Amino acid sequence: xxxxxxxxxxxxxxxxxxxxxxxxxxxxxxxxxxxxxxxxxxxxxxxxxxxxxxxxxxxxxxxxxxxxxxxxxxxxxxxxxxxxxxxxxxxxxxxxxxxxxxxxxxxxxxxxxxxxxxxxxxxxxxxxxxxxxxxxxxxxxxxxxxxxxxxxxxxxxxxxxxxxxxxxxxxxxxxxxxxxxxxxxxxxxxxxxxxxxxxxxxxxxxxxxxxxxxxxxxxxxxxxxxxxxxxxxxxxxxxxxxxxxxxxxxxxxxxxxxxxxxxxxxxxxxxxxxxxxxxxxxxxxxxxxxxxxxxxxxxxxxxxxxxxxxxxxxxxxxxxxxxxxxxxxxxxxxxxxxxxxxxxxxxxxxxxxxxxxxxxxxxxxxxxxxxxxxxxxxxxxxxxxxxxxxxxxxxxxxxxxxxxxxxxxxxxxxxx
Amino acid sequence: xxxxxxxxxxxxxxxxxxxxxxxxxxxxxxxxxxxxxxxxxxxxxxxxxxxxxxxxxxxxxxxxxxxxxxxxxxxxxxxxxxxxxxxxxxxxxxxxxxxxxxxxxxxxxxxxxxxxxxxxxxxxxxxxxxxxxxxxxxxxxxxxxxxxxxxxxxxxxxxxxxxxxxxxxxxxxxxxxxxxxxxxxxxxxxxxxxxxxxxxxxxxxxxxxxxxxxxxxxxxxxxxxxxxxxxxxxxxxxxxxxxxxxxxxxxxxxxxxxxxxxxxxxxxxxxxxxxxxxxxxxxxxxxxxxxxxxxxxxxxxxxxxxxxxxxxxxxxxxxxxxxxxxxxxxxxxxxxxxxxxxxxxxxxxxxxxxxxxxxxxxxxxxxxxxxxxxxxxxxxxxxxxxxxxxxxxxxxxxxxxxxxxxxxxxxxxxxx
Numbered sequence: 168x169x170x171x172x173x174x175x176x177x178x179x180x181x182x183x184x185x186x187x188x189x190x191x192x193x194x195x196x197x198x199x200x201x202x203x204x205x206x207x208x209x210x211x212x213x214x215x216x217x218x219x220x221x222x223x224x225x226x227x228x229x230x231x232x233x234x235x236x237x238x239x240x241x242x243x244x245x246x247x248x249x250x251x252x253x254x255x256x257x258x259x260x261x262x263x264x265x266x267x268x269x270x271x272x273x274x275x276x277x278x279x280x281x282x283x284x285x286x287x288x289x290x291x292x293x294x295x296x297x298x299x300x301x302x303x304x305x306x307x308x309x310x311x312x313x314x315x316x317x318x319x320x321x322x323x324x325x326x327x328x329x330x331x332x333x334x335x336x337x338x339x340x341x342x343x344x345x346x347x348x349x350x351x352x353x354x355x356x357x358x359x360x361x362x363x364x365x366x367x368x369x370x371x372x373x374x375x376x377x378x379x380x381x382x383x384x385x386x387x388x389x390x391x392x393x394x395x396x397x398x399x400x401x402x403x404x405x406x407x408x409x410x411x412x413x414x415x416x417x418x419x420x421x422x423x424x425x426x427x428x429x430x431x432x433x434x435x436x437x438x439x440x441x442x443x444x445x446x447x448x449x450x451x452x453x454x455x456x457x458x459x460x461x462x463x464x465x466x467x468x469x470x471x472x473x474x475x476x477x478x479x480x481x482x483x484x485x486x487x488x489x490x491x492x493x494x495x496x497x498x499x500x501x502x503x504x505x506x507x508x509x510x511x512x513x514x515x516x517x518x519x520x521x522x523x524x525x526x527x528x529x530x531x532x533x534x535x536x537x538x539x540x541x542x543x544x545x546x547x548x549x550x551x552x553x554x555x556x557x558x559x560x561x562x563x564x565x566x567x568x569x570x571x572x573x574x575x576x577x578x579x580x581x582x583x
Numbered sequence: 584x585x586x587x588x589x590x591x592x593x594x595x596x597x598x599x600x601x602x603x604x605x606x607x608x609x610x611x612x613x614x615x616x617x618x619x620x621x622x623x624x625x626x627x628x629x630x631x632x633x634x635x636x637x638x639x640x641x642x643x644x645x646x647x648x649x650x651x652x653x654x655x656x657x658x659x660x661x662x663x664x665x666x667x668x669x670x671x672x673x674x675x676x677x678x679x680x681x682x683x684x685x686x687x688x689x690x691x692x693x694x695x696x697x698x699x700x701x702x703x704x705x706x707x708x709x710x711x712x713x714x715x716x717x718x719x720x721x722x723x724x725x726x727x728x729x730x731x732x733x734x735x736x737x738x739x740x741x742x743x744x745x746x747x748x749x750x751x752x753x754x755x756x757x758x759x760x761x762x763x764x765x766x767x768x769x770x771x772x773x774x775x776x777x778x779x780x781x782x783x784x785x786x787x788x789x790x791x792x793x794x795x796x797x798x799x800x801x802x803x804x805x806x807x808x809x810x811x812x813x814x815x816x817x818x819x820x821x822x823x824x825x826x827x828x829x830x831x832x833x834x835x836x837x838x839x840x841x842x843x844x845x846x847x848x849x850x851x852x853x854x855x856x857x858x859x860x861x862x863x864x865x866x867x868x869x870x871x872x873x874x875x876x877x878x879x880x881x882x883x884x885x886x887x888x889x890x891x892x893x894x895x896x897x898x899x900x901x902x903x904x905x906x907x908x909x910x911x912x913x914x915x916x917x918x919x920x921x922x923x924x925x926x927x928x929x930x931x932x933x934x935x936x937x938x939x940x941x942x943x944x945x946x947x948x949x950x951x952x953x954x955x956x957x958x959x960x961x962x963x964x965x966x967x968x969x970x971x972x973x974x975x976x977x978x979x980x981x982x983x984x985x986x987x988x989x990x991x992x993x994x995x996x997x998x999x
Contacts (some may be wrong), residue, residue: 255724258731305723307764308671314756315674319739319748322756332735340730340738340759347756348723 168552171207176200182236183389186229188365189367191372191388193458199387205273207245210359215298215387216246218253218268218276223283224410225466226403228395229438230362231287233391237360238289245294246284248277251302252345259339259558273297282568290378301355302348309470313347316380319372322346325369350374358386365390397423399431417471421479424463425487429455432462440465485551486568496568498578499529519560522549522582529579531571546572587623589657592616598652599805602645604781607788615775615803625659626775628834629802631714631765632662634669634684634692634929640826641882642810642819646778647703649807653776654705661710662700664693667718668761675755691838702829702886717771717959718764718788729763729943731787732796738762748998756873761863761956765788774802781806810854813839815847833887840879841903848878856881901967902984913983914994915945934948935976936997945995947987 173179179200180193203210214234223231228529238244256267268276277295284290305313322343331338334382346369353361353374361371362417371388378385393402396409403410411423427435432455436447442465450458460480468476501520525539526547532538539557541547547554548570549561561567563581589595595616596609606612619626630650639647654660684692693711714869721729738759739748746755747754762785769777769790777787786828787804794801809818812825827839843851848871852863858881866874876896884892917936939954942963948954955973957963963970964986965977977983979997986992 178984252727253726255727257727302723307718307721307723307726307760308667310723310726311668311671311757311760312674314760317756319735319744319754319756319759320751323735328735335736338735340733340763341727343735343756344723344730345758391746 171209171241173200173204173207173209176204179240182240183233185236186233187389188392189368189388189390191375195463196360196387196389199384203242209241210237211243211245211356212237212360212362213245213247213353213358214357214362215249215352216280218248218273219251219265222279222405222412222414224403224405224412225435225439226396226410228413229285229394230440232439233362233389235287235289238292240362243294244288244292245296245356245358246280247356248280248295248297249274249352250277250297251299254299260340273378278383283413296356298348298352298355302351305351310344310347313351313377313380314344316376317347322506326366335521345368346373347377347567350377354378354381354383357383359384360387360389362389362391364393366393385509392438395431395434397427397431399428402582411466413470414581417467417475417479418482420470421463421476421483421488422466425459425483427459429459429582432459435462435466474502482550492568492570493576496576496578498580500580500582501525501528502582503538519562521557522547522554522559522561523557525567525569525579525581526571529569529577530568531575531577541571587625587657589616589623589625591619592620597647598656601652602649602807603730603805604808605784607791607981610806611801612776612803615800619658625657626653627659627661627772628653628665629661629769629772629774629777630779631665631768631777634664634666634689635681638695638821638830640819640821640828641851642812643825644829645808645810646702646780647700648855648857649778649805651705651941654708660708661706661712661774661961662696662704662773663772664689664696664711664713665765665768666693666713667715667764670715675880695950699709699829699988712772714764714768714771718760718767721767726760726763727776729733729767729793729796730760732792733763735759736967742782762786762789763793766793769802770794770797770799773799774825775800776803776805778805778807779810782809795883803930811847811850811947813843815844821871827882829886830854833883833891833895834898835898836886837879838903839891840882841875841899845875848875851878851882898966909992912992912994914996916998917941917944917994919999935978937973938970938977939973940964941977941983941985941995941997942987945985947985947991947993957987 176197180197183196184190184193199210202208212234213242234244234246241242247566250273253268253273257265277297281290281295284293323329325346328338328342339347339401349370350373354377358374358378361374363371368388368390371386371390375385375388395401396403396407397411398407398409401407401409405412411420415423417455424435433447433451436442436458440462442461451462463483464476464480467479471479522542523535526538526541527535532541538547542554542557545555549567551568561581566578566580568576569579592613595881596613598611600606600609615626618624628650633976650660650662666684666689669684669689673681694712694746697706697711700709739745740761744754744758764791765786766772770793774790774794779787784804784806787802787806789802791801811817812819812823813827814823814825817823817825821828827836831839840851849863849867849881852858852866852874856878858877866877879899880892883895887895938958939951942948942954943951943956948957954963958970958973961969961971967984977997982994982996984992985995
């Protein structure tokens, strides 16, 4: 399936190097690219993924888009699902959350991955491998031979191990075997290039060592920056809540991206879009809000198409761009388990809240009659749209900006 | 084959504890002994041996004699030949001397062991196992599960690893797996007790950890002191040359033991004999030379029988106990590849040197005729015995004290 004609090595290098954090070793990559052109042979480009977290967010896309670059240049992309360690779980039995995955769970996760990866990669030209298929055949003798090529001091130089060792927190010896397993994946594949976040540098270099020990040409280790989350400080991660999932609704993707700081915005332009540098420079010269809208629309369109991006932008305008919305608005959570009288006497479908009830429970009006009066006067807006009907239903499980008169604002999160 | 009636636990403990360096945990050993009595079940007592060094010396006998104690008490002794790692050799390929052993070499070494162990153990009741028989069946998954029970910090507390790590000398990661392999041997056997030198303490404790992880009752770790070599300083070892091999001729065993310092002698009494403490105390009250003869004769008899011990003692008397032998005698090496005219014109068997030739080549006489004259005068002694015949043959490959007249002495080492 791979293309057998490749662009000149220099041209490829320019594409590959954009946004890269580190490249070990550039000269070797150039040689591999030149040889690939001469022999009309695609390079094998490897990415390893953890089988336990198949919910991809924009942080993952930095490296996945780089993989797509290789694919667009005609190379062979191989995604490794690291199911071998997932099947083992936490052998110390200390972690409740790291139970061994079953065969069925791993297959399910792989399907989820496949669907999500398809938003970035051309899956028709993407090879997916499970590393248990070779790692489960290794014996203790193999492990001894593999581990002979790495020293304990090297392992303890890895940042996370160093920090734990120095602070006296225990490192189980089996944790030293995981980089070895990952490195052996490169041997099993004969990988030419491995991609990863900068936190993977050490593991990628172990792959080089093991390939050398097996008489293979070592892979090029290509690392990409870790994407900061919406807070602009911590690495984007689901557990920190500072993420944008690629499966989130278009409105949320757009809205979350509009919330980032101006400085983080330029970082996202670099790592999450392919908008040319010249165009980004032009945006820098203009108003930051215009640039941010361009960023949000571009990324939303990547995962939801241009139509959904336009709608999301319009929604955002209505809700957030009104001049009279103050900076600091109180947020109110209304639980969805049905307060006293919730929905009583009104034609409300499933999880819809009648707007009069929302106004009263959020404390925006003092009584049902005040709610009716304000709506009849056209003085109530939800997400920038005027409410015309007392019984209009608001969907549960979402967040709304509600305005009464000129001054009363609340953000209301509805349960359900 | 094991006896099913055992002495009372206290009585056994007294025998077992003699000469022991450390016992982890004594209370557990008592419980095991008591249960063994109750259930008429022998304890499994394990000793691991390196498959590459089958030349046993007195240093090894300290732990082997303790094993014999267990055997005499009726317990099941299991000797593990650590062939698994021997078959792998040095996986880094750096050590020329640690080439992988072949199946045939390992079998040869095992035969040599069997013959030598027979001088101390009752081989009819000794089980010999090769640890490759279970270790070669382990997979990488097993290794990960095993290593999960040990931390990196624990490993680096082991003295030899700590010293190397602190001084920046590399430790290959595979070296961390060897204690795990040895510990797993205890799991595979369900060992009740493991014996070793004090340098093995760490490995024996790993065995306890792994047995616990596998739901077994942990073995008791019983360590014995490392025996100082003849120099009284370094650990006895073949490579340092300060050893007494159990296969050396009786004369050499006796002679080497007579060379040790008085203080070392008492240590040897404790670790290498079973002479009761009261008797040793009596010897301490007498002349040290008498005590040393008792030590030398006792140990020589252990490996060569009482007859050979008596002969060795008589030989020693002749050679070393003459008052007129000076302290510092020149040593001369006569190569065995046949100097010019070696053996010519004389009826000398195989590797025997005619005594006249030894006298002349060692520079003890100036000519053949002086050699003849001195022998006829009865003025030549070899190892304290007067030489009567010009053509008397001295066996090659040995060391002799040669005396001519009252003043001329040389130690002569004959090749061959």
